[in-house]
Amino acid sequence: MEKRVNNLVNIKLLRTHITRLLFIAFILSSVSITAQIGNTQNSKTYTIGDIIVTGSTSFGAETVITYSGLRKGQEITVPRTSQSKIAEAVKKLWNSDLFSSINIYISSIEGNVANLEIHLQDLPELKDVKIEGVKKSKFDDIIKDNKLSPGVKVTENLIKTTENYLESTYQKKGFLKANVTITTSEVTDSIDKQRVNMKLNIDKGNKVKVKDIVFNGREKLKAKKLKKAMKNTKKKNPIRIFKRSKYIEADFNEDLVSIIDTYKENGYRDARIISDSLIYNPDNTVSLVINLEEGEKYTYGDIKFLGNTVYTDELLNRILRINKGDTYNGVELKKRIQDETKPDGDDIANLYQNSGYLFSSITPVETSADGNVIDMEIRIIEGKPAYFNKISVVGNDKTNDHVIYREIRTRPGQRYSKADVIRTIRELGQLGFFDAQQIEPNFKNVNANDGTLDMEYSVVERGSSQIELQGGYGGGGFIGTLGLSFNNFSIKDIFKKDAYKPIPMGDGQKLALRLQASRFYQTYSFSFSEPWFGGKKPVSFSTSLSHTKQFLYNPATRNADKDRRFNITGLSVGLAKRLSVPDDYFVLSQAISFQHYDLKNYNTGLFTFGNGSSNNLAYTIGLSRNNTNVDPIYPTGGSNFSVTAKLSLPYSVFNKVDYKALKEERADQLEIQNNTTLSNSTRNDAADRISEIDQERFKWLEFYKVKFNGEWYARVIGDMVLRPKVEFGFLGAYNNDRGVIPFERYFVGGDGMGTYSLDGREAISLRGYPNQSLSSQDGGTIYNKFSLELRYPITLKSQQAKIYALAFLEAGASYDNFRDYNPFALKRSAGFGIRLFMPAFGLLGIDFGHGFDPLPGQAVKHGWETHFIIGQQF
Missing domain, CATH: 3.10.20.310 (membrane protein fhac)
Structure with a gap:
């Protein structure tokens, strides 16, 4: 709206027979200029005397005069041109967007001196905003996005810009007929300021959907093929779920480019869109008409x-x-x-x-x-080959330089390689110390003449240490957990007082401490790993120590029975080396572990002896390959697989125990135990002998265990990622007479976490069913699992949290032996969930899974199950 400001210049001469001479209206830019001067049309020059500021304004006179550019002693011309000093002053004041009215008067003239008066009216300030037509939850965003905070100056530009912004925002969401009107009303209060209230009336209307898409001039390609090329704009279809049919102009324009690309992919290089139009239908839909010129096939x-x-x-x-x-x-x-x-x-x-x-x-x-x-x-x-001159890293405030530089694949003096730059970004992201979404390679000082360049990697540190402090109810009682995980630890600075900020950090080592306790169990664990053992090669050293106490439930006291307990003490040491063949994504890992199982009156279905001890000394070897990129929290490509074998010594070969005789004796004693015609004393003696035999069989565990895990990541559309995964595990025995051990077994079902039986079992997740519900009481010796997960990011670039949603299909089962093994007899489930990763707490999430099959021993499908996820990924 054009604003008009009338600038009146009154000249009163204190001489006889002289009356009012001048009347001038200044309008600059959006202000037109008029001047009326008594009986004279000749210009005259005056010197500015005093300048005063009047009117309704909150700005000090000195501030206004300084900003206007006018000053005492300056010469002005009356009548003036658009380049005169007064014209420039009006323009400056008007462009400040602070005033609704600007008038400059010549209040009096004494000889050749003119005294000026600047009369101003401030623009009103915003007091309050009222919004109608949308949910209250949207109010804060609307006010923030349009800068409608109290005290802001209310201009016509602000009103019009706000209207346009809101209408455009809703049109982009499919509300094609969205209309926004803004009105203001003056506020009368005791404050000596002009203030207004603003009312925003937002009429979104209904979403406008696409009823039909018509292609005129189409002969060579089918309409179905062209519509398929339009990824964003779709025709109404009640069975379509993931893609709505709303019309958004920007998306439609993008789809027009895709149509031409489809023609080019099929040989019609001269194809073009002559025009396109949008037709409103009476049922609040639109039809899109696209006029084509296909050209000839090449x-x-x-x-x-x-x-x-x-x-x-x-x-x-x-x-x-x-x-x-x-x-x-x-x-x-x-x-x-x-x-x-x-x-x-x-x-x-x-x-x-x-x-x-x-x-x-x-x-x-x-x-x-x-x-x-x-x-x-x-x-x-081709040009000349380029070589790296200087390699640098910026942004690493906590991580020491050597931790970063040892992962960088580009070196000074080395020939430039784009693949090495991309691999460096991947390796830095996999460290977990930086925000993988914000790692950037910056080319510096690129010199085509001498073929050199500097490379600067920009990183953003993220919190790499995590604290776990929680309490909850499970396993029959209250469970308290305290965990500390330092993922960028520096053990060499552990005795340096100045390094505690709050802990010694920066060397890329990992240190974790965890304590969990309830009425029925206690577990303590410590682990440490150094990814570059010795500092020269990517050889990872790791060690862990743990101790667990578990007590049986006493139904009489409804509490833990401390006289019936099962303790596990474990220690492991491992080395993992990055290989160069077949490629350097492969890692060979080896570890030696020892667990001591101590049982006292701990009689359960899994263990055939309730008193005694067992030892597990095992060697684990694994081969893995992980080339997922770039963000370990949300990979968008690549694969990750591993094959591991855990082996004990074949004790039965050299310990001179006749396990066949023990097996036969055990069978005889079991027959006696099950013979109800015999006395209780005889049957109890048989049970005791069975316990003694099993104690002998499992004094030192003899077994081999093989596992395979494989997962792949592929982009579907944009940042939507599909992740298929397959798992297989097998627990076997060297000596069939000795039998498969009661430890190390697979228990399938649930979230893979919520197990309160710490007896050496391995929990395998399968959402949609209760924890460990899909295995027999003693656990399975074989399992396989297949899953398909579709992930979509909600936010990945926030330093506070990364969030993504997911939908999944899963199937799996466990088997007691090979006779029962059937890879197609699986328990199936589907569902959806969400994941939230916060640097201080790790990965959190919730899943809602629907089990399509009945639990073992039941006849109806299980239905819905809710799973809470802490610190793991499926």
């Missing part, structure tokens, strides 16, 4: 490479993978030369970039299109 003719000296035509043709006679595909041609969507793609540009030719360029040029056959030249300018 094929490839001869393709020649020019300028290549480093690589042969044969090699470049293998990467290009386009032959004479193929249907012309402009989109695919561009990707084969340089795929912008895949930084590590298999294309010609990356071939040169990974070999040091940073300054290379590859340009496809059509040399002929006769008869719809396109001959092409791929013109290559």
Whole structure:
């Protein structure tokens, strides 16, 4: 709205027969200028005398005068031009966006001196905002986004900008007919300021959906194919779940580009959209009409490479993978030369970039299109190889430089490689000390003449230590947990007082302490790992120590029976080495572990002896490969698999125990124990003998255990990621007469965490069922599990938390032996959940799973189950 400000100049001369001479209205920019001067049309120059400020304004006179640019002793011209001092003063004051009215008067003239009066009216300030038409939960965002805080100056520009912003925001959400009106009303109060209340009336209307999409001029490609290419704009379909049919202009424009790309992929390189239109229908929907010109279909003719000296035509043709006679595909041609969507793609540009030719360029040029056959030249300018000059890292406030530099794949003097830069980003993200979403490689001092560049890696530290302090109810009583995990620890500074900020940090080591206790069990654990043992090679050293006490429930006292207990003390030491063959994503790990099991009156279904002890000395070897990228919390590509074997010594080979005789004796004693015609004393003696035999069998555990885990990550659309996973485990015995051990068994079902039976078992998650409900009482010796998970990020770039939602399908089962093994007899489930990762607390989440099959021994499907996740990923 155009604002008009009338600037009146009154000149009163204290002389006889002289009356009012001037009347001038100043309008600058949006202000038009008029001047009326008595009987004279001649300009006259005056010197400014006093300047006073009047009107309704909260600004001091000195501030106003200084800002206007006017000063005492300055010369002014009456009448003035648009370049005069007074005109410039009005323009400055008006452009400040602080005043609703600006008037400058010549209040009096004494000889050649003119005294000025600047009369101002402040713009009103905002007192309160009232919003109608949306939920109260949206009020704060609307006020914040549009800067409608109390005290802000209310201008026509503010009102119009707010209206446009809100209408545009809702239109982007599908409310195509959204309308916003803003009104203001003056506030009358004791404060000596002009203030107004603002009322925002938001009429979103209904979401406008797409009823139909019409293609005019389409003959060569099917409408179904073109509609499929439109990823964002879809026709109404009641069975579509994941993609709505609302119309959003920006998304529609993006889809128009996709339509042309589809034509180019099918040989129609000249296809274009002549026009498009939107038609409103009476039922509050829209129809989209797209007018096409398809053109003719083209094929490839001869393709020649020019300028290549480093690589042969044969090699470049293998990467290009386009032959004479193929249907012309402009989109695919561009990707084969340089795929912008895949930084590590298999294309010609990356071939040169990974070999040091940073300054290379590859340009496809059509040399002929006769008869719809396109001959092409791929013109290559290789340039000279580039070398890294200086490598630096910025942003690491806590992590020591050497921890970062040992993971960096680019070195000073080394030939440039894009693949090494990408791998460095991945390795820094996998450390877990930095926000993987904010790691950036910055090219510095790039010099094409001498072929050098500096590389600066910018990182953002995130909290890498975690604290676990919680209490809850489970396993028949209150459970308290205290855990401390320092994931960027520095053990060498442990005795340095100045290093405690609050703990010694920066060397990339991991130290974890955990204490958990309830009425029925207590567990203590300590672990430490150094990822670069010795400091020169990526050899990881790890060690852990744990002790667990568990007590049986006494139904008489409804409390823990301290005379019936099961203790486990464990110690392990391991080394893991990064390999270079087949590639350096492989890791070979080895560990030696020892557990001592001590039982006292601990008679359960799993153990055949309630008194005694057992020892587990085992060697574990594993081969794993993890090339997931980049963020370990939310990988978007790559895979992660591992194969491990845990082996004990074959004691039965050299301990001279006749296990076959023990097995036969055990069978005889079991028959006596089960014979109800015999006296209780005889049967009890048989039970005691069975316990003695089993104590002998399992004094030193003899077993082998093999596990496989494999998972893959692939982008579906945008940042949506699909993660399939497969697992398999097998627990076997060297000597069948000795039998499979009662420890180390698999218990399937639930969240994989909530087990309060700490007896050496391994809990396998399978959502949609209660914990460990899908295995027999003694646990399984075989299990397999398959899962498919679809993940979508809610926020990944926040330093406070990373959040993503997920939906899953799972199936799995455990088996007591190979006779029962059937990989297709699985318990199935599906559901959805959410994950929240906070640096201080680790991974938290909740899942809602629906079990489609009955639990063992039941006839109806299990239904819904809720799982709370702490510190693990499925």
